[in-house]
Amino acid sequence: MTSGEDAAPGTGARLDVAEMQASTVLVVEDERELRELIVEALEKEGFAVAQAETGADATARLRGFAYDGLIIDLGLPDANGMDILEDALGRYPELRAIVITGIGGIEEAVRAIRRGAVDFLIKPFQVMQPVSVLKTAINERRLRRENAELRAQLQDRFRFDAIIGTSRPMMQVFSTLELVAPMHSAVLIQGETGTGKELIARSIHFNSPRRDFPFVAFNAGAIPEGLAEAELFGHVKGAFTGAIANRMGRFELADRGTLFIDEVSSMSMALQAKLLRALQEREIEKVGTSRPIKINARVIAATNVDLLKLVKDGGFREDLYYRLNVVRVALPPLRARQEDIPMLAQRFARQSAQHNNLPARAISQEAMRLLMRYDWPGNIRQLENAVEHAVAMSGTRTDILPEMLPEELHQPDRARTVPPVTIPDEGVDFSSIMSQMERDLILQCLQKTGGNKRQAAKLLSLSRTTLIDKLQRLGIGDPSAA
Ligand SMILES: Nc1ncnc2c1ncn2[C@@H]1O[C@H](COP(=O)(O)OP(=O)(O)OP(=O)(O)O)[C@@H](O)[C@H]1O
Numbered sequence: 001m002t003s004g005e006d007a008a009p010g011t012g013a014r015l016d017v018a019e020m021q022a023s024t025v026l027v028v029e030d031e032r033e034l035r036e037l038i039v040e041a042l043e044k045e046g047f048a049v050a051q052a053e054t055g056a057d058a059t060a061r062l063r064g065f066a067y068d069g070l071i072i073d074l075g076l077p078d079a080n081g082m083d084i085l086e087d088a089l090g091r092y093p094e095l096r097a098i099v100i101t102g103i104g105g106i107e108e109a110v111r112a113i114r115r116g117a118v119d120f121l122i123k124p125f126q127v128m129q130p131v132s133v134l135k136t137a138i139n140e141r142r143l144r145r146e147n148a149e150l151r152a153q154l155q156d157r158f159r160f161d162a163i164i165g166t167s168r169p170m171m172q173v174f175s176t177l178e179l180v181a182p183m184h185s186a187v188l189i190q191g192e193t194g195t196g197k198e199l200i201a202r203s204i205h206f207n208s209p210r211r212d213f214p215f216v217a218f219n220a221g222a223i224p225e226g227l228a229e230a231e232l233f234g235h236v237k238g239a240f241t242g243a244i245a246n247r248m249g250r251f252e253l254a255d256r257g258t259l260f261i262d263e264v265s266s267m268s269m270a271l272q273a274k275l276l277r278a279l280q281e282r283e284i285e286k287v288g289t290s291r292p293i294k295i296n297a298r299v300i301a302a303t304n305v306d307l308l309k310l311v312k313d314g315g316f317r318e319d320l321y322y323r324l325n326v327v328r329v330a331l332p333p334l335r336a337r338q339e340d341i342p343m344l345a346q347r348f349a350r351q352s353a354q355h356n357n358l359p360a361r362a363i364s365q366e367a368m369r370l371l372m373r374y375d376w377p378g379n380i381r382q383l384e385n386a387v388e389h390a391v392a393m394s395g396t397r398t399d400i401l402p403e404m405l406p407e408e409l410h411q412p413d414r415a416r417t418v419p420p421v422t423i424p425d426e427g428v429d430f431s432s433i434m435s436q437m438e439r440d441l442i443l444q445c446l447q448k449t450g451g452n453k454r455q456a457a458k459l460l461s462l463s464r465t466t467l468i469d470k471l472q473r474l475g476i477g478d479p480s481a482a
């Protein structure tokens with residue numbers, strides 16, 4: 001970036017890491033004593049400072065380096081400071097400039113401000129004056145820049161095209177997202193672990209009119225029951241032991257934005273009742289007070305259990321279920337969208353190489369075959385970790401080979417087909433083991449036949465329609481294709 005050496009020639013400044021990142025300022029003043037005073041004051045405040053005595057020297061320096069700040073005397077012996085200022089501002093519109101003039105130069109100073117200088121100083125002045133003006137101006141510019149960058153990054157990360165998938169179940173997800181993002185209604189995202197529920201929630205937020213307001217996450221499964229209410233709704237000072245000050249809850253923090261309630265099924269019945277009230281009345285009460293506060297947060301909830309089943313079993317309020325489930329996004333497990341695996345794997349390989357400053361890695365055909373035939377109980381997160389592992393193991397090679405993939409991928413068939421040989425004391429769940437075996441057998445046959453269902457059915461001694469029925473019931477692939 002900025003070179004401290006270039007920025008501070010002749011000042012005798014030491015170069016260290018802090019200075020390399022310091023803001024750079026050029027001081028142009030022909031009166032040596034004044035110039036040195038300003039330089040010293042700036043250096044004390046951590047600026048990397050260069051100085052010029054003449055207009056010619058100033059012009060040369062300004063053409064060779066993009067300073068953050070400029071302090072320039074308008075009355076230089078060999079040049080008009082105003083010309084130099086204009087030239088510099090034309091070149092670097094972001095430059096923060098302060099002009100110095102003698103008494104009687106006010107009119108010129110005002111002209112300089114119109115041209116884009118941030119302030120002017122009339123001699124004599126306190127040397128700390130330009131220092132604090134520059135500090136504020138440069139900081140403000142830095143903040144603005146960082147904000148813009150952050151926003152661009154976020155938008156990039158959570159645009160829908162950050163979500164990979166061309167399989168039929170994912171196309172369905174995309175069309176729901178496009179419909180639902182601009183609205184304010186509640187969304188329930190349902191999917192197994194690692195299927196991308198949080199990614200989807202964030203994408204909805206960043207594609208909604210609420211994108212400039214906060215996205216606040218609340219994980220109902222990770223917060224002890226006793227603390228959850230205060231966390232969600234806030235508390236007032238003295239509401240309970242340890243409540244030493246008023247505190248905003250997540251609902252308030254998400255004002256005008258989105259509140260993401262993860263693992264919503266873990267909420268206690270008491271908390272469910274309070275959440276329902278908040279959604280119905282659009283107001284909350286902080287713990288320790290009964291004064292209601294209006295809220296305006298869009299709620300997106302996520303769950304990896306079948307919430308409707310939980311309702312039937314009495315573990316989740318039915319009325320709350322319907323409040324949350326205004327729109328529902330069902331994320332398919334990765335094994336039901338195997339065709340998305342290559343694109344996902346390639347994206348993760350690229351990302352992981354980039355993060356580690358390594359050259360790009362290609363995934364060999366054999367490794368890809370292994371990725372395709374595994375059934376990914378941990379879904380996309382597990383795939384991401386497996387590819388990251390492989391990139392780390394690839395050393396100096398530019399391609400990923402099967403042996404670089406984690407161990408579990410090398411025995412998927414065994415892992416999926418061998419029934420438990422020892423029966424634990426608490427017994428086993430017969431039907432879930434049988435359906436697991438059924439799934440394993442079918443997937444193996446489909447692999448063997450390269451996805452051809454007619455041939456797979458033959459291998460299984462089943463009719464094609466029976467196989468398709470089973471595929472549908474087990475949620476494997478897309479039975480209508482092929
Ligand atoms: N369609 C996708 N395209 C690209 N990356 C994805 C996709 N879906 C998920 N990911 C990535 O997979 C990882 C897991 O996703 P995420 O954390 O959103 O899953 P989750 O469903 O919330 O998991 P859990 O139930 O364990 O909380 C993240 O790194 C996410 O960026």
Ligand SMILES: [Mg+2]
Nearest residue numbers: 194197198262
């Ligand atoms: Mg999650």
